[in-house]
Amino acid sequence: MKRGRDRAKQRAGESAAAEVESGMVVGLGTGSTAAAAIRRLGERVEAGLDIEGVPTSHQSRALAREVGIPLTSLAAATPDVAIDGADQVADGDLVKGGGGAHAREKVVDSAADRLVVVVDAQKESDVLDHPVPVSVLPAAEPTVTAAIAERGGEPTLRAAEQKDGPVVTDNGNLILDCAFGGIDEPASLAADLDAVPGVVAHGLFVGLADVVHVGHTDGVDVRRP
Ligand code: 5RP
Numbered sequence: 001m002k003r004g005r006d007r008a009k010q011r012a013g014e015s016a017a018a019e020v021e022s023g024m025v026v027g028l029g030t031g032s033t034a035a036a037a038i039r040r041l042g043e044r045v046e047a048g049l050d051i052e053g054v055p056t057s058h059q060s061r062a063l064a065r066e067v068g069i070p071l072t073s074l075a076a077a078t079p080d081v082a083i084d085g086a087d088q089v090a091d092g093d094l095v096k097g098g099g100g101a102h103a104r105e106k107v108v109d110s111a112a113d114r115l116v117v118v119v120d121a122q123k124e125s126d127v128l129d130h131p132v133p134v135s136v137l138p139a140a141e142p143t144v145t146a147a148i149a150e151r152g153g154e155p156t157l158r159a160a161e162q163k164d165g166p167v168v169t170d171n172g173n174l175i176l177d178c179a180f181g182g183i184d185e186p187a188s189l190a191a192d193l194d195a196v197p198g199v200v201a202h203g204l205f206v207g208l209a210d211v212v213h214v215g216h217t218d219g220v221d222v223r224r225p
Contacts, residue, residue, distance in 0.1 A: 004217045006032075008120035009085075012215030013037035015222070016083045016116045019211075022050040025072060027082025027108040028064055030057040030101035033118045033215070034085045042067025054079050056108045057101035058170050074111055082112035086119050087203070088130035089212055092225020093186045097133030097203030100158070100169045106201050109208055117212040121221075124214060128183040132193070133158070133203040135173040140198020145176060147196045151189075153178040173200050 002010060013036025020026055020041060028038055038053075038060060045051065045068050052072040055061035064071055084105055086094040094117060096102045109115045134155070136144045141157070148155045155176040158167040166174050183189055183204075190204040214221040 005120055005122065007217050008215035009033040009118070010036040010215070011220050012118040012120060012213045013083075014040045015213045015215070015220040016118045017041050017044065019116055020044070020049070020051060020081065024080040025052050025054060025077040027079040027084065027112045028053045028055045028060040028069070029082060029084025029105060029109070029118075030060050030099045031085035033120065034060065034083060035063055037083045037118055038063050038069065039067055042069055045069055052077060054108055056084070056105040057099070059099065059101070074108065079108060079112035081114045081116055082109045083116045083118060084109050086117055086123060086205070088125050088128055089117065089119055089123050089209075090125045090128045092209045092212060092223075093128060093207065094205040094209060095128055095130040095132055095203050096205055097135075097175070100133065100135070100167055100175050102133055102203040103135050103169065103171055103173070103201035106205065109205065114210045115208050117209045118215070119212065120215045128186055128204075129181060131156075131177040131179045132183075132189075134176045134178050134193060135169055135171070135200045135202070136176060137198045137200060138172070138174050141174055141176070144196055144198045148176065148178050151192055153180045171200065
């Protein structure tokens with residue numbers, strides 16, 4: 001029996017998976033809520049759904065293989081839709097990167113014709129105030145740290161849990177989790193972060209979401225920002 005929040009994530013993921021039709025190329029997001037969508041897509045593939053997936057991480061690739069979703073890449077196909085999770089949602093804008101996959105997620109989610117976001121209700125907020133993950137070239141960690149502090153952020157190098165030292169992403173970068181307090185102008189902060197040399201990608205996804213499936217224990221709200 002799943003606990004409440006897990007159940008809400010599962011409902012959101014499964015609701016988003018129902019939007020997928022045969023013939024589509026699907027961007028496969030990362031995290032536990034996106035994983036619920038991938039599992040449901042796997043069941044639908046077994047029942048005859050004809051799709052190809054573009055993974056956004058080692059995790060989503062491994063899960064897609066496990067559940068039998070054929071894979072392709074951005075070199076071969078453009079996703080019709082991407083289904084991805086988020087750490088916080090406000091007005092359709094997102095903070096992502098809790099799993100450190102935001103660099104590839106941003107590439108795949110931006111390339112897709114539509115981005116379908118899947119979250120549980122606890123992720124909704126009036127204003128984005130979740131720390132923003134910023135992945136950086138390892139050599140640029142000191143200069144990016146200083147640049148973020150100059151912009152009023154408080155960066156913390158993300159530490160690994162079962163390894164000494166920092167998290168190293170699928171792409172070989174480090175992650176600074178940057179607290180900015182309430183982010184009143186996410187587009188402006190996103191542009192500032194994009195302009196810092198050494199920043200590979202940050203977790204602010206502004207204006208990308210087409211629809212947000214918000215899972216509750218007893219149902220799903222579908223919001224169109
Ligand atoms: C990974 C992400 C995830 O989508 C985000 O952290 C949400 O994860 P979960 O669905 O497990 O709460 O951005 O980089």
